[in-house]
Amino acid sequence: xxxxxxxxxxxxxxxxxxxxxxxxxxxxxxxxxxxxxxxxxxxxxxxxxxxxxxxxxxxxxxxxxxxxxxxxxxxxxxxxxxxxxxxxxxxxxxxxxxxxxxxxxxxxxxxxxxxxxxxxxxxxxxxxxxxxxxxxxxxxxxxxxxxxxxxxxxxxxxxxxxxxxxxxxxxxxxxxxxxxxxxxxxxxxxxxxxxxxxxxxxxxxxxxxxxxxxxxxxxxxxxxxxxxxxxxxxxxxxxxxxxxxxxxxxxxxxxxxxxxxxxxxxxxxxxxxxxxxxxxxxxxxxxxxxxxxxxxxxxxxxxxxxxxxxxxxxxxxxxxxxxxxxxxxxxxxxxxxxxxxxxxxxxxxxxxxxxxxxxxxxxxxxxxxxxxxxxxxxxxxxxxxxxxxxxx
Amino acid sequence: xxxxxxxxxxxxxxxxxxxxxxxxxxxxxxxxxxxxxxxxxxxxxxxxxxxxxxxxxxxxxxxxxxxxxxxxxxxxxxxxxxxxxxxxxxxxxxxxxxxxxxxxxxxxxxxxxxxxxxxxxxxxxxxxxxxxxxxxxxxxxxxxxxxxxxxxxxxxxxxxxxxxxxxxxxxxxxxxxxxxxxxxxxxxxxxxxxxxxxxxxxxxxxxxxxxxxxxxxxxxxxxxxxxxxxxxxxxxxxxxxxxxxxxxxxxxxxxxxxxxxxxxxxxxxxxxxxxxxxxxx
Ligand SMILES: Nc1ncnc2c1ncn2[C@@H]1O[C@H](COP(=O)(O)OP(=O)(O)OP(=O)(O)O)[C@@H](O)[C@H]1O
Ligand SMILES: [Mg+2]
Numbered sequence: 001x002x003x004x005x006x007x008x009x010x011x012x013x014x015x016x017x018x019x020x021x022x023x024x025x026x027x028x029x030x031x032x033x034x035x036x037x038x039x040x041x042x043x044x045x046x047x048x049x050x051x052x053x054x055x056x057x058x059x060x061x062x063x064x065x066x067x068x069x070x071x072x073x074x075x076x077x078x079x080x081x082x083x084x085x086x087x088x089x090x091x092x093x094x095x096x097x098x099x100x101x102x103x104x105x106x107x108x109x110x111x112x113x114x115x116x117x118x119x120x121x122x123x124x125x126x127x128x129x130x131x132x133x134x135x136x137x138x139x140x141x142x143x144x145x146x147x148x149x150x151x152x153x154x155x156x157x158x159x160x161x162x163x164x165x166x167x168x169x170x171x172x173x174x175x176x177x178x179x180x181x182x183x184x185x186x187x188x189x190x191x192x193x194x195x196x197x198x199x200x201x202x203x204x205x206x207x208x209x210x211x212x213x214x215x216x217x218x219x220x221x222x223x224x225x226x227x228x229x230x231x232x233x234x235x236x237x238x239x240x241x242x243x244x245x246x247x248x249x250x251x252x253x254x255x256x257x258x259x260x261x262x263x264x265x266x267x268x269x270x271x272x273x274x275x276x277x278x279x280x281x282x283x284x285x286x287x288x289x290x291x292x293x294x295x296x297x298x299x300x301x302x303x304x305x306x307x308x309x310x311x312x313x314x315x316x317x318x319x320x321x322x323x324x325x326x327x328x329x330x331x332x333x334x335x336x337x338x339x340x341x342x343x344x345x346x347x348x349x350x351x352x353x354x355x356x357x358x359x360x361x362x363x364x365x366x367x368x369x370x371x372x373x374x375x376x377x378x379x380x381x382x383x384x385x386x387x388x389x390x391x392x
Numbered sequence: 393x394x395x396x397x398x399x400x401x402x403x404x405x406x407x408x409x410x411x412x413x414x415x416x417x418x419x420x421x422x423x424x425x426x427x428x429x430x431x432x433x434x435x436x437x438x439x440x441x442x443x444x445x446x447x448x449x450x451x452x453x454x455x456x457x458x459x460x461x462x463x464x465x466x467x468x469x470x471x472x473x474x475x476x477x478x479x480x481x482x483x484x485x486x487x488x489x490x491x492x493x494x495x496x497x498x499x500x501x502x503x504x505x506x507x508x509x510x511x512x513x514x515x516x517x518x519x520x521x522x523x524x525x526x527x528x529x530x531x532x533x534x535x536x537x538x539x540x541x542x543x544x545x546x547x548x549x550x551x552x553x554x555x556x557x558x559x560x561x562x563x564x565x566x567x568x569x570x571x572x573x574x575x576x577x578x579x580x581x582x583x584x585x586x587x588x589x590x591x592x593x594x595x596x597x598x599x600x601x602x603x604x605x606x607x608x609x610x611x612x613x614x615x616x617x618x619x620x621x622x623x624x625x626x627x628x629x630x631x632x633x634x635x636x637x638x639x640x641x642x643x644x645x646x647x648x649x650x651x652x653x654x655x656x657x658x659x660x661x662x663x664x665x666x667x668x669x670x671x672x673x
Contacts, residue, residue: 218533221533221534221535222529222532222533225532225533225535225537226518226519226521226522226525226527226532226537226541226544227522227529227532227533229511229515229518229519229522230519230522232508232510232511232519233508233511233519233522235510236508236509236510236511237506237507237508237509239446239502239506240502240506240507240508241508241519242489242490242491243444243446243490243491243494243499243500243502243506244491244494244499244519244520244522244523244580244581244584245491245494245495245520245522245523245584246491246519246522246523247489247491247492248489248491254529258529300510363510
């Protein structure tokens with residue numbers, strides 16, 4: 001137990017170290033840098049994947065509604081944060097819409113700009129998560145009582161329906177129909193500017209990574225609590241779990257709702273990162289991408305999901321880009337052309353899934369303290385201490 | 393006077409037209425070890441499942457500590473299919489899920505071991521303490537339940553010492569030898585603080601030496617935990633040696649009951665077991 005405490009402290013320091021590193025990178029690199037883009041997007045995907053892992057990996061409930069819940073979070077955040085003086089422009093086809101306030105703006109007018117921005121955005125993220133959670137609760141009520149794969153079918157259907165629903169013209173005064181939502185408070189608003197409007201300290205990536213790290217930490221704490229253990233019991237054998245006094249309906253609902261809550265926050269963060277929101281990209285394909293990240297990282301490993309999100313986003317957006325460029329004409333084959341990147345990417349994923357059946361991490365977590373000991377041994381050349389007592 | 397812990401009244405359990413349990417009435421009193429025996433397919437596990445809420449009985453009532461726990465009568469399409477007796481005697485429908493029944497103070501083990509394979513021995517028992525929590529999701533996540541968590545861990549450690557599994561507490565539950573897995577399942581059930589312990593064939597697959605150890609262990613549980621025990625078992629040595637009373641089922645019906653001596657010499661019991669290969673009888 002003491003060991004475990006030390007481990008979590010090491011992990012905390014490691015996470016803070018990462019945030020500091022991101023901060024430094026952000027000051028050194030131009031804001032258009034590919035690395036920063038990949039960090040931002042992979043942080044958001046990491047949160048989405050971790051929230052999916054909580055449900056699919058730790059509770060054993062197979063759900064495919066992640067993109068749907070992310071979309072709800074993105075919309076909730078965006079709708080509540082378009083400044084009042086911009087509403088007429090944003091909702092130009094719907095007479096400025098029916099909602100005429102912005103959470104961040106409202107709080108800023110009371111607490112001042114800095115506190116208003118921070119509290120306003122955090123509050124909006126929580127609201128975005130809560131709206132997604134309410135939807136999850138309503139789907140869960142009829143569906144979670146059944147065993148089997150009803151949940152996958154129901155959530156998949158839900159995600160598709162809600163996407164069409166949000167684009168419905170009649171809902172335009174709220175969702176802006178199929179038009180873009182824009183001008184809402186975004187990540188760039190966190191950059192510190194001087195009086196001439198020049199950015200002097202970049203914070204947009206750091207703040208995002210900080211929020212994501214906090215959310216993942218909360219999920220990790222939950223998984224290591226008595227509730228998380230019960231989720232695992234349900235995953236391992238729900239008949240035994242129920243016989244040991246675990247209320248299946250309630251615990252499945254809890255896991256489902258919490259998962260949707262954090263998916264909603266991930267969606268809201270995606271909105272902040274993209275600066276615009278539209279229903280169209282929140283397709284089932286997005287859910288599959290996140291599922292793929294979970295599988296590659298290891299079903300039942302949070303750190304696996306984070307590592308795999310970075311690799312996945314990096315590979316699909318950046319490192320494999322050169323494959324699309326015809327200027328590298330290897331042996332005159334013209335094999336490198338637009339779209340080839342996707343072929344290679346698919347092959348890599350197939351190889352990973354085939355050879356690492358349990359993903360990169362399996363069910364293990366990145367253990368910084370253990371990693372540190374391993375490094376120490378590597379440098380001091382000492383062997384791993386032999387296990388003293390044989391089990392008898 | 394004997395204090396009743398569990399009482400079944402006319403419990404019938406039908407799967408469609410199959411009558412797995414026919415009009416079973418039985419009673420378990422405080423401090424007793426009662427055995428439920430019978431040939432394969434007699435309906436013993438079905439009786440456990442009806443008692444613990446896995447199945448809704450088709451007809452009949454079950455009382456726990458003299459309070460009504462479960463009652464049911466044939467409804468809808470079972471009305472036509474119902475083949476048991478006492479039609480019309482029960483008119484209420486009170487059904488509970490297994491977790492509610494376990495919370496009320498009953499805990500069971502399974503005929504085919506059902507441990508949580510990804511968890512250690514310690515965690516398997518710790519999860520069984522979850523139902524006695526006072527924390528909620530929020531306080532548990534943000535560690536507002538430190539004291540309770542520490543207390544429960546202490547209780548689990550103590551329990552593992554008592555049942556003799558403390559030396560393997562950090563091993564994966566499924567890596568244990570068979571006999572210890574059975575013992576762990578019993579420890580896990582005990583961790584829910586039951587008043588009544590239901591054991592479904594705890595000696596299944598054990599060799600004679602392991603069976604003797606188990607017999608002693610069950611006696612120890614009765615004494616140390618002041619426990620009332622209902623057990624299903626095929627090993628006649630174990631059953632006859634340890635039980636205060638025995639109920640014998642055959643084809644879902646009670647064919648005999650009483651002390652081991654009475655049951656052993658009952659011709660109906662001998663007939664029921666005749667032709668059934670029994671290694672210990
Ligand atoms: N869920 C079910 N659906 C249909 N039939 C069932 C179900 N559960 C039990 N049965 C039937 O009920 C009868 C009694 O089964 P049960 O498992 O209770 O026997 P048992 O006395 O525990 O036998 P064993 O000693 O082999 O464990 C069997 O004929 C079985 O096929
Ligand atoms: Mg059985």
